[in-house]
Amino acid sequence: MGLQSPPISPPDADFESLVAVGQSAAQRSIAVIGDAWTLRVLRTVFRGKRRYGDFIKEFGVSRAVLTDRLNKLVEHEVLLRDTREGKHPEYRLTERGLDLWPLFLAMWVWESDWGTGQDQDTWAPDLPRRQVVHTGCGHPMRPQFKCLHCQQAVLPFETTAIDATAQADPQAFTAAPLAVAPAITSSFRRERQDALHNTSTLQAQRLVRVIGDRWNSAVVAAAFRAVRTFSGFEQALGIGPAQLSMRLAELQKLGILSTRTYAGSRMAYRLTKAGIALFPVTLELVRWGNRWYWPGTPAFTVQHLLCKNPLEARWHCGHCEAELVRETVRFA
Ligand SMILES: [Zn+2]
Numbered sequence: 001m002g003l004q005s006p007p008i009s010p011p012d013a014d015f016e017s018l019v020a021v022g023q024s025a026a027q028r029s030i031a032v033i034g035d036a037w038t039l040r041v042l043r044t045v046f047r048g049k050r051r052y053g054d055f056i057k058e059f060g061v062s063r064a065v066l067t068d069r070l071n072k073l074v075e076h077e078v079l080l081r082d083t084r085e086g087k088h089p090e091y092r093l094t095e096r097g098l099d100l101w102p103l104f105l106a107m108w109v110w111e112s113d114w115g116t117g118q119d120q121d122t123w124a125p126d127l128p129r130r131q132v133v134h135t136g137c138g139h140p141m142r143p144q145f146k147c148l149h150c151q152q153a154v155l156p157f158e159t160t161a162i163d164a165t166a167q168a169d170p171q172a173f174t175a176a177p178l179a180v181a182p183a184i185t186s187s188f189r190r191e192r193q194d195a196l197h198n199t200s201t202l203q204a205q206r207l208v209r210v211i212g213d214r215w216n217s218a219v220v221a222a223a224f225r226a227v228r229t230f231s232g233f234e235q236a237l238g239i240g241p242a243q244l245s246m247r248l249a250e251l252q253k254l255g256i257l258s259t260r261t262y263a264g265s266r267m268a269y270r271l272t273k274a275g276i277a278l279f280p281v282t283l284e285l286v287r288w289g290n291r292w293y294w295p296g297t298p299a300f301t302v303q304h305l306l307c308k309n310p311l312e313a314r315w316h317c318g319h320c321e322a323e324l325v326r327e328t329v330r331f332a
């Protein structure tokens with residue numbers, strides 16, 4: 001049995017009702033930022049653009065949609081509307097918004113490994129020209145996700161979720177059916193190459209389609225908590241069968257989930273390697289939700305199996321290995 005997430009509301013439910021019923025930190029994060037346009041707005045703000053007109057220019061969004069997303073981000077205290085007399089209002093990240101930088105870093109890493117960068121309207125429209133620079137050493141770099149305690153790279157199959165409220169057995173994040181890291185590397189690379197050569201729009205918009213859809217990201221988060229079957233997802237998420245079928249089909253098309261049959265004819269859903277690689281993104285969603293929308297003890301914690309400590313992962317510069325802090329990360 002996997003850890004069961006409580007039901008969450010339909011994707012179009014407003015934030016308050018999601019907070020009321022959503023009991024996992026990831027769900028709360030998703031309620032606030034799990035929307036494709038919201039992600040695009042935040043990405044743009046992180047690159048230093050602050051005005052209404054900048055957003056319109058940057059990604060051609062309709063005014064109605066943009067106004068709605070900006071209002072919501074202000075309402076949830078992710079953005080601050082800075083109005084000065086005689087000037088166009090500027091949108092700035094609040095402390096809460098600024099704390100999203102590790103999530104954006106995680107998304108950037110995934111996109112550079114698994115996205116295609118072919119489509120101008122994607123998460124990372126023109127990789128590899130767009131870079132992440134560590135201003136501490138001055139180099140463009142690939143960020144690395146490491147355990148604060150033992151400094152080892154964090155891999156999903158070396159972690160365990162521990163339910164802090166129920167008497168459940170520790171449940172492995174059974175992201176990877178294959179627990180042998182070296183064996184993964186070459187096929188990881190192969191799948192990544194395939195992803196890079198696939199120029200279809202669907203593939204190019206992969207990350208936004210996964211994280212920018214509340215149900216899709218909820219399904220992925222549940223998969224990291226060892227939910228495997230159709231009925232398991234139904235139960236864990238409180239999602240209707242039609243909605244769930246649609247999301248499972250899309251996640252397969254996007255190469256995030258794959259299926260295999262077991263016990264005769266039953267179907268099990270598993271994360272693919274691209275899906276497993278979403279682990280840091282999911283962890284950052286949980287961390288952010290815990291910090292800002294979850295007063296008190298988190299519903300569950302994650303243990304790093306290599307050192308047995310509660311997992312606190314930090315991003316490090318891939319060039320000089322220094323731990324990254326927000327002020328030294330520049331999304332160029
Ligand atoms: Zn560790």
Ligand SMILES: [Zn+2]
Binds near residue numbers: 137139317322
């Ligand atoms: Zn560095």
